[in-house]
Amino acid sequence: LERLRAVAGSMCTVAVPFAQVDTAALAELDDASLAGPALAAPTGIVNTILGITTTRDDVVWPDAGVLTEKAGALLAADSPVTALLADTAVDAADAAAGTGPAPVRGVDGLSTVLFDSAAATALAALGDAPQTPSFTDEDARYDLTEDSPDARLQDALGALSWSALRTRDDVTRTVSTGAPAAPDSVLFAPPQSWSASGDDAAAVLSMVGTLIRSGLATARPFDTLFTPVPGDTPTVALPYPEQAIVDGASAEVMDTAREQAPRLDAFEEALVEDPQAQLTPQQFTAPLREDLLRAMSLAGRRGPDPGAAARDAVRRGDEVRDAVDGMFAGVTVLSPGGVYTLTSEQSPLLLVARNDLPVGITVRLHVDAPSAMKITDIGPTQLPPRGSRTLTVPAQISDSRKIGVEFALTTESGLPLGTPTNVTVRSNAYGQVLAIVTGCAGALLLFLAGRRLLHRFRGEPDPADEGYEKQ
Structure with missing residues (x-):
């Protein structure tokens, strides 16, 4: 980590979306409690852990390298942003926009900077877990295990040098024929989850260094890619490839996130914000939201065993569901056991409510009693962290028979907590x-x-x- 801090402090550093989350799936869910941790929080996390200030906080690099227009609208919902996308992520007629920012048609506040998809595909094939990105053209897809690691490395080195050699050849032809030269700027983007070995990475950096030292390429600071968009810049469209849908988060995982995120929101609202407590409600629920995002991660979905990644995602979603159920079950009213005998018609009932959570919570007591018994609502009650509280419940009974009463705890919004408790009540009064x-x-x-x-x-x-x- 210290080595990473030293490197990050001397280079252009930007944060990527949390856990390589599927931004298209995130846009379909349209849940602010997940979008915030996925898109806005990573910059603060990187700055805090590495002790730096990221180069730009208005740049988003989706792991898929492609965007739906709905996902683009999500990225630009709060302020203008620039998305790093593959050159195949826009219509072929628009790809000539190059690496400079180009606005997106139909999505206000979003512009794109394009990277070389062919080089990105070759770089993604390195390492012991080679992958084929979602943006790779169909005619460029093949079984990566058919090539040896050395062959895949040579493909990557060739893809890196091709742009420099092609540009030099085009410039030579321009001098002799007067024809327009090809764009002389290219952006390389390896995958965010990269399995390249140390030797692979050293070879890639050596090739880049050779191109620079030989005068075939010039390094540009990352920040210079994002010059203001001129008014006459053509807009681009965002086609979404079918392969990106196949590689994306599954419907089962999205259903889990769609079900559990609102439950977490409602539960967090019931938790008590205590300035003196070390754990806040937001900190308590954050790991579960982050696990929902990890379940929607694209990491491993395009590798040699995408089925294993899909199964891991489903299992993580199930674990989040079980954890949320456990949180709700951790706040309950205890059964007094036996028959509860009242000494008069208006004697109070004494119940004990327990909170097993490390954060305080506000609850309400829900009572289901027959008409012969009237229970006074005691209103909201705060339960301390990992503690219990005795509830004094005013009751009036007009019958000497044994009466069954059900008590349960709920949040103030009405969500049930714990397990209902059945109490048998008998009064010494004869009514x-x-x-x-x-x-x-x-x-x-x-x-x-x-x-x-x-x-x-x-x-x-x-x-x-x-x-x-x-x-």
Whole structure:
């Protein structure tokens, strides 16, 4: 890492989208909670870890080398950006735009800088995991295992030198014939996930150095590619090759991301932001969002075993789903066990809510009770990190029978948490029976008292006192 810091500080450095995520799939999901970590966050990550300031933060290099117009609109949603694309990623008639920025038709704020697709294809074939990029023309595709590593290296060196040798020949012909020369600028782009060996990389750099020392090529700083787009620059179209769809994130992975990302958003809203806590809600949920992006990664999808990469992506998505389910299950109300006996009609119920998460959370108590029992809503309650809290729930019961009540926790938005708990409640009060008995006893008491007063006013002995007077 220290060696990388030293190199990055002396060269042009830009950040690429997180985990080589499929930008076309990201655009189809249209989820801001995933687009932000995928496109905006990497620049901050690179700057923080390497201790540098990236050359440009308005440049996006999608791993596929191609874009859909919807993906382009996503990249340029907040501010103008320039996308590094293969020269086959635009219509053939537009490819002559060269490496200078050219705006994209129908996508405001997006321009393109094109790299040499033939050289990029040859460079991608190096190493022990050779790959064929999605932007490679169909007639240039073949089984890379048919060639030896040395043959693939020679192809790459030839592709690098071809542009310099061709340009020199064109310039010679221009002097003699007056014909226009070919563009004298070319951009080389190896794959973002590159399996080239140390010897391969040394040979590639040696070839580039030889071209520069011999005067056949001149190195240009990366930043000089992005001159302002002149008003008369022709616009380009973005055809999306069928192979890029085949190499992209699978429908199963996208369905998982489409399902789990909103659940993570809702769960994060329920978590408590504590300035004194070391872990924030955003930090707690970030690894799961990043794993959803890794599941949509294009890394390995164009290599010798794309099926293994696809299976790994599905497994990662399943693990995210299980982890999110575990987060929801980690906040629950505990069952008191047995029968809960109330001492009166209006005795409160005491329940314990537990939070197994390392972050506090705000919950609500949801109660499903029969009409004979009325439960007062206690409102939102905060549970501490890895702790529990006793909930005092005011209850009123009008029946002496055993009543089954279901308690469950939810977020404030209504998402269920944990497992519902069933509680059997019984009251010592007799409800309506007690009221009737009390009323009858009171009426009898009034009757007897009135009877005694009536006899006393008449001066007559009360028959009920006959035995008492004789004693």
